Amino acid sequence: MKDKKALKLVGARVRVLRKEKGLSQEALGEKGGFHFSYIGQVERGEKNVSLVNLAKIAEALEVNLIQLFAYVEEEMKITPMDRSIQEIVDMLREANEEKMKLAKNVLKEILKTDTSS
Structure with a gap:
């Protein structure tokens, strides 16, 4: 059913x-x-x-x-990218507020697109 x-x-x-x-x-x-x-x-x-x-x-x-x-249905394919994202999320869940803010700022800088070129 x-x-x-x-x-x-x-x-x-x-x-x-x-x-x-x-x-x-x-x-x-x-x-x-x-x-x-x-x-x-x-x-x-x-x-x-x-x-x-x-x-x-x-x-x-x-x-x-x-x-x-947070389950994954059997028929879904897990990609290496999905695994990496889940690992990052798991790490963030265990971080305190200060480390969370730091991680957020680091990610913003890493993912910022270069507009000067």
Whole structure:
């Protein structure tokens, strides 16, 4: 069913993030206040999980809520440019405000077009 596609994609993203953190379904469930079987249902796209519960899962995974929606569909091709952009975004997410401003200014200078020629 088409309407289940978003559930499966978000669930798959939860699974990837959970494994990246080295957590079992049980450990993630404990951190978020859920039964491990609920986490399994979410990961398989079987539960129409609420936004409140997604926020709790994101907090338990120590990621921003938006990162649960940063999935890539299987049929999409990831280019080296896409990977580089994602790496830059990931670095910026971890930067403090001062470093963020500095990075923004550096990027502005690097990407500025030369109008003198």
